[in-house]
Every structure is written in C-alpha cells, then in structure tokens.
Amino acid sequence: MNAPTTPAKLTPKDFATDQEVRWCPGCGDYAILKSVQKVLADLKADKDKTVFVSGIGCSSRFPYYMDTYGFHTIHGRAPAVATGVKMANPELDVWIVTGDGDGLSIGGNHLLHIIRRNVDTQILLFNNEIYGLTKGQASPTSAIGTRSSSTPEGSVDAPLDPIKVAMGAGARFVARTADKWIKEMPDVLKAAREHRGCAFVEILQNCIVYNDAVFGEFTGKEAVPGTYIHVEHGKPLLFGGGRNEPPVKGIRVKPGTFKLEVVTLGENGISEADVLVHDKTDPVLAGLLAAMTGPDFPVAFGVLYEDAAPVHDDSVASHKADARKKTPDVSINALLKRGRTWMVEGPGA
Incomplete structure (x- = not known):
C-alpha cells in the first residue's frame, strides 16, 4: 500500500473540501476559514495528521470544510473529545473550534480543564456575543443591555471575558484577533500552532x-x-497616527499606580521612551491588556501572553512509561487469572 505523502507545495485549496460552505452571506466565519486554510498550507501541514474537533453552533461546522480528519461532537464537549484524541495519538495536530455559547456556557467546564491541563491543542473560540445557530439568544459574552429573543428588555447579566477566563484557568498562550484582520490573523494562528501546549485564541x-x-x-x-x-513582543505599545487619523498614542503605567493609561506622544513631554514595551511572557501585563475596553482604551489584538510550561501529553506519556517499567511483561490472559480466582464446579457449571 502506498503511504500518503504531503505535496512539496500546498495551497489553501488543498485544505478545502467539496462541501458547500453553509454560513450566512457576510458571516465572519468565512474569513476565519480562509485564514486557517492559508496557515496550514504555509506551514506545509500534514493533512493525515491534522484533526479539527468542534461542538455545536455555527462555528462548529468547521470540520466539514477542512480536508483533514475531524469530529463534529456534542454541545460543549469538543475539549473532552480533543483531549482523548491527543492522548491516544500524541503525534496529531489537534485544533478545537468552538463559540462563545458552546465553549463558555455548557462547555465552560471542559474548556477550563483542557486549559489547566495544558493539553497540546489549539483552541479557536469564535466570539460574536450571541447564539447564532439557535436564532439569536443572548450568550455568556453578550454585553449588558443586549436585546435578543431571550432578553427582549436587554440583558442584565455581566458578560464573561474569554481572555480572562483562559488566563484564570492557567493558559500559557492567549491571543486575540478578529475576522476583519485578514493580514494579521494568520500570524496569530501560526504562533498558536507553533506553541507547545494549549493555545487559546479568541476571534471576534x-x-x-x-x-x-x-x-x-x-x-x-x-x-x-x-x-x-x-501588540507585538518587544515592540512599544503604540497605536493611532497617520494621515487624517488621531495622533500617535501609547500606553504606559500611570505614575504612582498599577493602572494603565493612554498618553499622546508630544504632549507634556511624553516620548516613546515613556511607553511600555510589550512583553508576552508577563502575565500581569497580559491581564491588563486583555482588560482594556473603550472608550478610554484601545482593544488589544495579537499574542497577549505566551510562556512555556510542562505539557500534559508529555506528563501522561512519562507516567505510562514508568508504569510499564514496574509491570512484568505478561499476557492479558495471565493478568486476568492472577490474584484471587476460583473455578465454579458442579451441575450446570
């Protein structure tokens, strides 16, 4: 039998299936799909060792549109299935596709544990702050005041922040991008795939x-x-600027506090030297950047935090290897018969 081979040069089309892509015209999911296919092609990913696992929701159609292996599982359980896939086949490249409802409501428990265990997977959480597939109910990330079929007078629930949830669970890679950022999104996805451990990416x-x-x-x-x-590791936190645009601004720590503030270069003697430099290995800075919201602050995109830690897959493999060393090399039949066994004799035995 001929073994499958990966072509010397891949294109995004190599990762597209013959299935009709069934998202609403204008949906941001199309841009995400194209970005993922481009990234896998650029990285010359082995289709025979790539797996996409999803739960339930609009985003969870993803495995049908990727010419790789895939599982369309049940509501909120994609992390659990993906963990099993990775533990059984550590050499596989496992991606999890979920949404704000699928991942943070019924699937919140499973999401927390795959992150804290640091299973070597990439989690793409599509956040549109609404339940799309079930016709527009408020989701765990819907803003206060959101009017929906389930909150006609406006939601009164405080929303979850996916980045804060991931960091609270001990994530070692956290990033944010958006369907609009066609040029920037592939870099974030590549960084997530290259990270050893659980990589969490929120996609607005x-x-x-x-x-x-x-x-x-x-x-x-x-x-x-x-x-x-x-944001970019090692680069100053600058934004704005350009023709017919606001002046160049930066982010620094407000003197005498542990809070961030926005400053304008050139005002009150402020220069680039006063601006913070992004350090993706600093979890405190990552948390502060993730918490920035308008109108006083810009929304941060890019790799907010990355710092390596022991990977769950390696720890499990090490335990299994130790157990094998302590266990005699015997047959299954011998194992079943060892210990307290007896023979039933007599009529009808």
Whole structure:
C-alpha cells in the first residue's frame, strides 16, 4: 500500500473540501476559514495528521470544510473529545473550534480543564456575543443591555471575558484577533500552532444576522485606528497616527499606580521612551491588556501572553512509561487469572 505523502507545495485549496460552505452571506466565519486554510498550507501541514474537533453552533461546522480528519461532537464537549484524541495519538495536530455559547456556557467546564491541563491543542473560540445557530439568544459574552429573543428588555447579566477566563484557568498562550484582520490573523494562528501546549485564541467574529456590527467601533469599515492596538513582543505599545487619523498614542503605567493609561506622544513631554514595551511572557501585563475596553482604551489584538510550561501529553506519556517499567511483561490472559480466582464446579457449571 502506498503511504500518503504531503505535496512539496500546498495551497489553501488543498485544505478545502467539496462541501458547500453553509454560513450566512457576510458571516465572519468565512474569513476565519480562509485564514486557517492559508496557515496550514504555509506551514506545509500534514493533512493525515491534522484533526479539527468542534461542538455545536455555527462555528462548529468547521470540520466539514477542512480536508483533514475531524469530529463534529456534542454541545460543549469538543475539549473532552480533543483531549482523548491527543492522548491516544500524541503525534496529531489537534485544533478545537468552538463559540462563545458552546465553549463558555455548557462547555465552560471542559474548556477550563483542557486549559489547566495544558493539553497540546489549539483552541479557536469564535466570539460574536450571541447564539447564532439557535436564532439569536443572548450568550455568556453578550454585553449588558443586549436585546435578543431571550432578553427582549436587554440583558442584565455581566458578560464573561474569554481572555480572562483562559488566563484564570492557567493558559500559557492567549491571543486575540478578529475576522476583519485578514493580514494579521494568520500570524496569530501560526504562533498558536507553533506553541507547545494549549493555545487559546479568541476571534471576534461578526454575526451579520443577529448581532451585526457589535464590534464595529474597532473592527468595522469605519473603525478609527485609535480604537485598537496590535501588540507585538518587544515592540512599544503604540497605536493611532497617520494621515487624517488621531495622533500617535501609547500606553504606559500611570505614575504612582498599577493602572494603565493612554498618553499622546508630544504632549507634556511624553516620548516613546515613556511607553511600555510589550512583553508576552508577563502575565500581569497580559491581564491588563486583555482588560482594556473603550472608550478610554484601545482593544488589544495579537499574542497577549505566551510562556512555556510542562505539557500534559508529555506528563501522561512519562507516567505510562514508568508504569510499564514496574509491570512484568505478561499476557492479558495471565493478568486476568492472577490474584484471587476460583473455578465454579458442579451441575450446570
């Protein structure tokens, strides 16, 4: 039998299936799908060793559209299935695709544990702050005041922040991108795949039907550069600037506090030397960047935090190896018959 081989040069089309992509016209999921296919092609990923696992929701159609192995599982359980896949086949490249409802509501428990265990997987959480597939109910990330079919007078529940949830669970790689950032998203996805351990990526995604333009202020066509910042390790936290745009601004620690503040270069003697330099290995800075929200702060995109730690897969393999050393090499039949066994004799035995 001929073994499958990976072509010397791959294109995004090599990772596309013959299935009709069935998302609403204008849905942000299309851009995410194209970005993932591009990244796998650029990295010359082995399709025979790549697996996409999803739960339930619009985002969870993803495995059907990837010409790799895949599982479309049950609501919220994609992390549990993905953990089993990775433990049974550590050499596989396992991706988890989930949504704010699937991952943070019924699947919140499973999401927390795959992160804290640091299973070597990539988690892509599509966040549109609404339940799309079930026709527009408020989700765990919906903002206070969101009017939906389940909250007609406006939601009164405080929303969850996916980044804070991941970091609270002990994530060692946390990033944020958006369906609009076609040029920037592949870099984030590549960084996630190259990270050894559990990589968590929140992707802000527009639901054109039930929550259109919810992120329009900083990702829409009219988004002002001063409303967002793309962070890069080792680079100063600068944003804005350019023709017909706000002046260049930066982020620093407010003197005498542990809080961040936005400053304008050139005002009150402020220069680039006063601005913080992004350090992706600093969890405190990552938490502060993740918490930035408008109108006083820009929304941060990029790799907010990355710091390696022991990987669950390796720890499990080490335990199994130790157990084998302590266990005699015997047959299954011998193992079944060892210890307290007896023979039933007599009529009818």
